[in-house]
Amino acid sequence: MLEKGVAIGAILTLVVGMTQFIFKLRYCEVDDVVDNVIGTIIGVKLSVYLWKGIAVVYKIKKVGLFDFSGQIRVNSILYNCGKDMAEKYDLHHWDNSHFKNFIIVVFCVLKNSVYLVSEEDNYVATFQTRKVGEMFRFEKLACLPEMSGKGIGMFCINTIEKMALKMSCKKVCMEVYAPSKHALDFYLHRGYKVCGNTKTLKYSEIRMEKVL
Structure with a gap:
């Protein structure tokens, strides 16, 4: 079929x-x-x-609490993305060990809806969403370094925005690590606007949002 x-x-x-x-x-x-x-x-x-001009078929899978295989896949994508950002841009906010990453993923599954994106039989990207009041939040959008520049990021953004509309949310928001200029530019080019700043225990982040 x-x-x-x-x-x-x-x-x-x-x-x-x-x-x-x-x-x-x-x-x-x-x-x-x-x-x-x-x-x-x-x-x-x-x-x-x-x-x-290239047709690409993507499949989206939601990762459950007891889907350990899926959690390992998410961990692997975040790990490789973190190492790539550390090497290319000297950004270390995702540069964690496999063990620490996996613990983070488990906690994320408890509070967010975590998704994997696959092309054919290969998992190539991940993102997480959560509805907060009338806002639709997403975080940890990442794709494998070797898949960068192939439109997967745009696919994920389009999917997230459709999810928001289906949940009657008119605004999508997230945070970007402040020193990550390439990520900031990515979202600015897709209609997101800076709406403030926030701080975690270790990092400064830029708050961004888009009205749908």
């Missing part, structure tokens, strides 16, 4: 690609079509995005 779903996705991608060519569009999102068609057929939530 998965092959059938992917085949339908390929047809949809071709149609969108033709539209993109005709109207000279750079990027088209076909997530809503796939959610309604392929998701119904094969019984899982699939999202298809056309990014620079």
Whole structure:
């Protein structure tokens, strides 16, 4: 059935690609079509995005309290992302040991909805969400370093914003580690605005939000 779903996705991608060519569009999102068609057929939530002419199928999985395999996957993504930021940007706020990371992940599962994003059979990204009053918060959005620049971050942001709307939240918010200029720029380019500052025991963070 998965092959059938992917085949339908390929047809949809071709149609969108033709539209993109005709109207000279750079990027088209076909997530809503796939959610309604392929998701119904094969019984899982699939999202298809056309990014620079390449069709990519992502699957979202929620990590439960007793899903130790999923928690290990989240830990691995955060660990590798933390090491990459430490080496490339000299940012050490996520540069933790596997053990410390795993403990953090377990506590996060207790208070947040934690998700894994996979491409085919490979887990490539993670993020966490929580509704606080009328606000929809997210945190720890990370993808594997080797997958950076392939549109996964945008996919996660789009997914988070759709989750917010489905929960009747008109505003999405999060914090960015203050020295992380590349992360700040990423969110600014996606419509998020700086709304203040906050401090943890060790770090200073920039509060950002977006009105949907």
